[in-house]
Amino acid sequence: MRYQLKQIHCRPYTLNGLSLQLIESHYENNYGGALRKLNAITEQLASLDYAKTPGYVLNGLKKDEIVALNSTLLHELYFASLGGDGQPTPGMAEALARDFGSYQKWKAEFRALACALGGGSGWVLLAWVPRDGRLVNQYASDHSQCVAGGIPILAIDMYEHAYHMDFGANAPAYVDTFLRNVNWAGVEGLYEDAGRVAPPRPLVQEEFGDLPGLGVEDVREMMNSGKPVQLIDARPRHFVSRQQDIAEGATWRDPERVKEWMGELSKADPVVVYCAYGFHVGCKTAITLREAGFDASYMKVGHSGWKAAGGPVRMHS
Numbered sequence: 145m146r147y148q149l150k151q152i153h154c155r156p157y158t159l160n161g162l163s164l165q166l167i168e169s170h171y172e173n174n175y176g177g178a179l180r181k182l183n184a185i186t187e188q189l190a191s192l193d194y195a196k197t198p199g200y201v202l203n204g205l206k207k208d209e210i211v212a213l214n215s216t217l218l219h220e221l222y223f224a225s226l227g228g229d230g231q232p233t234p235g236m237a238e239a240l241a242r243d244f245g246s247y248q249k250w251k252a253e254f255r256a257l258a259c260a261l262g263g264g265s266g267w268v269l270l271a272w273v274p275r276d277g278r279l280v281n282q283y284a285s286d287h288s289q290c291v292a293g294g295i296p297i298l299a300i301d302m303y304e305h306a307y308h309m310d311f312g313a314n315a316p317a318y319v320d321t322f323l324r325n326v327n328w329a330g331v332e333g334l335y336e337d338a339g340r341v342a343p344p345r346p347l348v349q350e351e352f353g354d355l356p357g358l359g360v361e362d363v364r365e366m367m368n369s370g371k372p373v374q375l376i377d378a379r380p381r382h383f384v385s386r387q388q389d390i391a392e393g394a395t396w397r398d399p400e401r402v403k404e405w406m407g408e409l410s411k412a413d414p415v416v417v418y419c420a421y422g423f424h425v426g427c428k429t430a431i432t433l434r435e436a437g438f439d440a441s442y443m444k445v446g447h448s449g450w451k452a453a454g455g456p457v458r459m460h461s
């Protein structure tokens with residue numbers, strides 16, 4: 145395929161404090177250059193015999209491809225970010241207030257991030273993250289670093305080619321000028337479109353039985369509340385012999401022999417069972433205990449999840 149050059153989105157002669165010469169050079173040399181490079185790389189990739197191409201050649205081309213591809217996408221967004229009066233629309237002011245506290249707070253962060261790239265190179269992007277349903281400011285030190293799954297809706301180019309001709313090394317003056325030219329109506333349009341992108345499907349594990357599982361935080365809260373909790377580590381024997389640690393406050397019991405040890409537990413206090421990763425062993429053990437009349441539940445994420453969440457452990461003797 146051949147990537148097509150897009151017309152410059154803003155009208156360069158309407159920009160306040162950014163010269164025609166700067167914007168034209170940026171569009172023709174840097175955006176156009178990235179697009180020409182992207183097409184050349186694409187052509188070269190299409191001509192490769194993958195069975196005979198050394199890995200380093202392929203890696204190099206694919207790295208250059210992502211840099212050139214993102215450069216074209218981000219430059220198109222950059223030119224579309226300009227051409228306004230810098231005054232946020234009510235809709236965007238509200239969205240920024242929700243996620244940053246206020247428009248002013250967002251602006252302070254965005255401006256500081258951009259100025260911090262002065263003298264170097266990179267991008268600062270305002271991006272929507274569908275998974276979290278919120279806006280974030282992200283920094284990127286080159287064209288290839290974007291939030292995975294994020295949708296950029298406003299971009300400032302901090303490569304020197306974006307300002308040196310007009311501002312010399314005075315990056316903050318360029319950033320302020322950029323902010324005075326932001327096309328917030330355009331940003332709001334992109335924001336609306338981004339908001340319609342469905343978040344990725346949640347990654348949920350299959351539940352075993354009808355028993356609802358507890359999270360690590362739920363269990364730690366129960367334990368910290370001072371009420372007695374009987375925490376049972378029911379990892380299969382071969383797991384425990386391989387791993388030396390056990391959650392603080394837990395007692396290991398062999399899940400194969402639950403009928404033998406359940407009599408040592410109290411029916412008056414809650415029991416929480418977990419296994420290695422929160423799959424069926426812990427759940428099955430909790431179900432057996434419930435059927436015997438215990439107030440038992442299981443911790444969904446298991447021993448690994450307890451540690452991943454920073455839960456305290458001790459050596460298992």
Ligand SMILES: [Fe+2]
Pocket residue numbers: 170174175219301303305306
């Ligand atoms: Fe650029």
